[in-house]
Amino acid sequence: MSTTQPDAQSGAHADVIHDIGYRHYDGPRLGRAYARRSLYAQSLRGAYGLGRSAKSKVMPMILFAVMCAPAAIIVAVAIGTKMTKMPIEYTRYAIIMQAVISLFLAAxxxxxxxxxxxxxxxxxYFSRPIERIDYVAAKYAALATALFILTAVPVTILYIGALLAKFDFTDATSGFAKALVAELLLSLLYAGLGLLIAALTPRRGFGVAGIIALFTLSFGAVSSVQAVASVQGSEGAIAWLGLFSPITLIDGVQTWWLGASSSYVDGAGPSSAFAGCVFLLVLLALIGGTFGLLMSRYRKVGLS
Incomplete structure (x- = not known):
């Protein structure tokens, strides 16, 4: 650091350099990739309360246990009663447990x-080396991974139980693989929608309420209208209504593309190849669209 002090003889000002102890950093510079991985790992651990206070671990761990408990019970019953196959399809498990998944996402x-x-x-975060896309990608991937763990572990328990019970290996493996694909799509969709709502407000309570409202109200409205349409015999309307709720959208995609049976009213899945393609395209558009909107949101945040 340099300062200017008067010269006693000439009266002119002379520059003086003071050593205040700053040292140049000569160590390794790990760059954007390391920062992105670190943010991903930190966010993933934080989703389950790891590295945080004991209080922060209670909710995610309870919800994780609630997700896994029915699968363990089903396996115990299937083995104890000597069933020949699982009483529930692998692809239906996450659909049935959707309330727990929504609560985990909202929290x-x-x-x-x-x-x-x-x-x-x-x-x-946006000071170098990390940039907006690194922040958004790390947060998105971390939450999607946390949701995938939440939904895939119970299905894995069912699959291990099927192997222990010596059920048909081909059927069990095929159903397990299809379920993992469905859980991946569900995790990406839910992570995008949840993060987008949460990123709109700095108030955590508002984010929680918004996420619960989106998933609860949309499913309630769609399933109710589908039930009415089923009673009235409006088969065509039942399938298309599934586009307007995240969980029925996932149900429709796995019904058509993965061969799963619909978890709701008869005819709730796509009824044609065209409808199946529309369901898949809408799902992919929502996943890509939420990522794009998050990038736009954080572009504004970075300028503020």
Whole structure:
């Protein structure tokens, strides 16, 4: 650091350099990839309360246990009663347990991004080397991974139980593989929608309420109208109504593309190849669209 002091003889000002102890960093610079991986790992651990206080672990761990408990019970009953196949399809498990998945998402999506907005630390992430796309991609991937773990572990328990019970290996493996594909699509869709809602407000409570409202109200409205349409014999309307709720959208995609049976009213899945393609395209558009909207949101945050 340099300062200017007067020269006693000439009266002119002379520059003096003071050593205040700063040292140049000569160590390795790990770059964007390392920062992105670190943010991903930290966010994934945080989704289950790891590395946080004991209080933060209670909710995610309880929900994880609730997701796994029915699968363990089903396996015990299937083995104990000597069934010849599982009483539930692998692809239906996450659909049936959708309320638990929505609660997990509502609790963890705001935790992942809302607190950064509230305490105004998000712009700090965008200082080099990390950029907006790194932040969004890491948060998105971390929450999607957390949801995939939440939904895939119970299905894995069912599959292991099927092997222990010596059920048909081909059928069990085929159903398990289809379920993993369905859980991956569900995780990507839910993570995108949850993060988008949570990123709109720095208030965690508002994010929680918004996510619960989206998944609960949309499913309630769609399933109710589908039930009415089923009673009235409107077969065509039943299938298309599934586009307007995240969980019925997933159900429709796995019904047509993965050969799963619909978990709701008869005829709820796509009734033709065209309808099946529309369901898949809408799902992919929502996944890509939520990522794009998150990028737009954080572009504004970075400028604020």
């Amino acid at each position: 963890q999506a705001p935790q992942s991004v809302s607190l950064d907005l509230r305490f105004k630390v998000t712009p700090l």
